Amino acid sequence: MPEISGFHAHVYYDPGSREVAARVRKALEERFTVQLGRWHDGPIGPHPKSMYQVAFLPDQFDEIVPWLMLHREGLDILVHPETGDDLADHRHHALWLGEKLALNFECFQRAETTR
Known part of the structure; x- marks a missing residue:
């Protein structure tokens, strides 16, 4: 069984919900010791829409996942483990809060073939 070294939560937003995403981000920063990534105002990697x-x-x-369940303010969030297998972590080991979005797994398959 792979070892989980950490977790990522990807908080998705669009132009109309960016303020909500900022509010959730600020609350996460104030309540927990987490590493917050950059704002991506468009699709990047496997992610089909804006996210951080x-x-x-x-x-x-x-602590964090139950908090996100109750305080996501309608945003869609992907939570996945970090096991060293990005494709499996995003495709098979993930959980969704809100709507399950269609990820672009092709970016992982390209990375696999270039190794």
């Missing part, structure tokens, strides 16, 4: 990433440790899962 929240990185956190395995021992924080039981």
